[in-house]
Amino acid sequence: MRPMIAPSFLSADLFRLGEQLAACEAADADMLHLDIMDGHFVPNLSYGPGLVRALRANTPLMLDCHLMVSRPEDFVQPFLDAGADLVSFHLEASHHPDRLLGLIRDAGKRAAIALNPATDPAPLRYLASKLDMVLLMTVNPGFGGQRFLPAMLHKIRQTRALLQEAGCEALIQVDGGIDEVHGAECVTAGADVLVSGSWLFKHNPLANGFEILRATGK
Ligand code: DX5
Ligand code: ZN
Secondary structure (H helix, E strand, C coil), X not given: CCCEEEEEHXXXXXXXXXXXXXXXXXXXXXXXXXXXXXXXXXXXXCCCHHHHHHHHCCXXXXXXXXXXXXXXXXXXXXXXXXXXXXXXXXXXXXXXXXXXXXXXXXXXXXXXXXXXXXXXXXXXXXXXXXXCEEEEECCCCCCCCCCCCCCHHHHHHHHHHHHHHCCCCCEEEXXXXXXXXHHHHHHHHCCCEEEECXXXXXXXXXXXXXXXXXXXXX
């Protein structure tokens, strides 16, 4: 099955955001992946709800907000208000993940849990009824351009089995170090959505990179 492609806007050229947005639309991106970093949960800063609001006013693309923040309870609502369609927050950062997933769902949006590389997926079985997607980090979160962690392939298979057992049809998204080789491995292991930043944005035209990643599902 052909995977969905989520370009990570963290790798977009900040001086040409409008142009890069148009290129993502032209390439039929399945969603736009927005990495929100707070300098606390991860050692880096990116952007806040302001960018999401500006994008919302200018694109029909699904806005996929990956919150790499401590206290996601304080930040989910502002991103929903700004126009996020899908919100993922980290299990490691949340005291009440079930409640937070419910809050996102009650707003009519899609809810996802993100897991760091060293986090066991087993607790997902208790959240399965409220999950639209699981984001498996395939690098340590915080920066684009890092190397894919091969041990995550087993975790993708494990997560797929666990979700199936729970009767949950949530998508599995992989994020970090995705290129054509690792993208293909992830799709074979059971991933549905490939996030790609530094590798994808190297392509000119951008649509060529999308083509290559989509072909990993053949
Ligand atoms: C990392 C972010 C990723 C990152 C992916 O913390 O969650 O979305 O932008 O970038 P690449 O594809 O360069 O690893
Ligand atoms: Zn991300």
